Amino acid sequence: MGNNSVIRCENISFQYTEGSTLFSDVSLSINPGGFYLVRGPSGSGKSSFLRLMNRLEEPSQGTLYFKGIPFSEMTAPELRRQVLYIQQTPIVTDGSVKDNLLMPFTFKNNRTLPLPDDSHLRGVLDEFSMEMIPLDKQARNLSVGQQQRLCLIRGLLLSPSVILLDEPTSSLDDESSLIVENMAESLCLNAGKTIIMISHRGFRPHTIKPTIIEVKDGRLTVLPQE
Amino acid sequence: MEHHIIDIGPYQLAICLIFVVISGIASIVYSLKLEKDLLIGTVRTFVQLFILGYVLKFVFAMSNMFLVIGVFAFMIFFAAWTIYGRVKDKQIHFFFPVFVSMLLSFFLVAFLVTAVVVNVKPWWEPRYFIPLGGMVIGNSMNAIAIAIERLIGDLKSKRGEIEMKLCLGADSREASKLLLQKAMQAGMIPSINSMMAVGMVFIPGMMTGQILSGSDPLIAIKYQIVVMIMLTGSTALGTLITVLLVRNRCFNKAEQLVLKPD
Structure with a gap:
């Protein structure tokens, strides 16, 4: 088990409700800068696995570590800022694109972070194919695909080292899905982010060889790189 | 006359x-x-x-102070039990903290009204303390039940939005702030509406009772003004404290929403 892992799971088990174990005694390491694809049948626990890694859920047994530090020794907001979780369905709040992008900086735990100015926000939007979207546009008026990109960009502004993508393309059309998938690959390749992604579309990165984590029958298996 | x-x-x-x-x-x-x-x-x-x-x-x-306080506490116990019964979702056990917070906040309001505003001596004079206290409990009970029901319902239905904020570094207070405000508003709006309509749309029960029992209407209205303001104050205080307590129980120390969807 790699000592330089960014996330390490040690003998973790997870029960969604009392008596319904999704997986048990799982140990695996996530290496920094890696691209991981999580696969498995519906209801096998793929989303729960991702939610455990940013502590939206708690394992019933075992320990998770972030860069060698047990999760329990970090505050949840501190961990979640480092291990960003992007939900399946994009959720934007009332207000403009800019309001949404700056929303995380209103939280007490993020107030020490430098507040991005308009030119920085513009630059990030442009980088992710949102050149046509003005900062003052109402976020709820964006298409679902644009909202999903906005959600990803909003999280990226917190400079996470790991990005967990929970079927981010499930509600998107092919064109938007491709943009989001390319974004994920580019973040891994060019920004050195660790990406752990659930994808039903049979997505495969163009240039990176992903590591497959298979969730099946209560077990998590890391398959060799294809 | x-x-x-x-x-x-x-x-x-x-x-x-x-x-x-x-x-x-x-x-x-x-x-x-x-x-x-x-x-x-x-x-x-x-x-x-x-x-x-x-x-x-x-x-x-x-005419015994402890007996008066005992009756008041029993009425609050029954009100807290009624609230617990009215809130359909039983994932969160909030009976005891709600009971204690209602006891403290309603006692404070009833005490201030009898001891300071009406200036009854002694402050626990049962003829004043029990009816006034009873009105505080009865009115606030509905407001608290509405607010808790709304809060728990919204926390479950807007789980995605709460978790989105938690994922972006918010703590549970920040993530649920809007829902807390909405629950408070839902609880308080009926009392504020009553203040708007009193005297124009309806003559309140207490004032009617006083007039029927021979009081001067000008004395009755002064009591009614005190009662209306007292009810709004106790509703605000009771709703705020209980909603905060219930909200805290809906999250754990790891800032996770512990309410499961239906």
Whole structure:
């Protein structure tokens, strides 16, 4: 088990409700800068696995570590800022694109972070194919695909080292899905982010060889790189 | 002008039942299936209010501070139990903290009104403390139940939005701030609406009672103003404290929403 892992799971088990174990005694390491694809049948626990890694859920047994530090020794907001979780369905709040992008900086735990100015926000939007979207546009008026990109960009502004993508393309059309998938690959390749992604579309990165984590029958298996 | 209170005799009381009979007939004719509830409700009204009358007579006669506080605490216990029963979702056990917070906040409001505003001596004089305290409990109970129900419902239905904020570094307070505000508003709006309509749309029960028992309407309105403001204050205080307590129980130390979806 790699000592330089960014996330390490040690003998973790997870029960969604009392008596319904999704997986048990799982140990695996996530290496920094890696691209991981999580696969498995519906209801096998793929989303729960991702939610455990940013502590939206708690394992019933075992320990998770972030860069060698047990999760329990970090505050949840501190961990979640480092291990960003992007939900399946994009959720934007009332207000403009800019309001949404700056929303995380209103939280007490993020107030020490430098507040991005308009030119920085513009630059990030442009980088992710949102050149046509003005900062003052109402976020709820964006298409679902644009909202999903906005959600990803909003999280990226917190400079996470790991990005967990929970079927981010499930509600998107092919064109938007491709943009989001390319974004994920580019973040891994060019920004050195660790990406752990659930994808039903049979997505495969163009240039990176992903590591497959298979969730099946209560077990998590890391398959060799294809 | 001397005013004699007209007592209502048993036969006159029985005549009132004619209204229940009319309601019962309407229920049968239109198949409302409310006859049984009407009957039970009528019997309970008679039994509960007669018991209350005898209890109040006893408490007034004893004139004992601890007895007055005991009756007040019992009424709050019953109100907290009613709230717990009315909130459908039982994932969060909030009976005890709600009871304690209602006890403290309602006692504070009732004490301030009797001791400072009305200036009753002693402050626990049962003829003042129990009816005023009872109004505080009765009104705030509905507001608290509405607010808790709304908060728990919203926390479950807007789980995605809360978790989105948690994922972006918010703590549970920040993530649920908007829902807390909405729950507070839902609880408080009926009391504020009452303040808007009082005297124009309806004459409140307490004021009616005072006028019927011979009080000068100008004295009655002053009591009513105190009561309206007291009720709004106790509703705000009670709703705020209980909603905060319930919200805290909906999240754990790891800032996870512990309420599971239906």
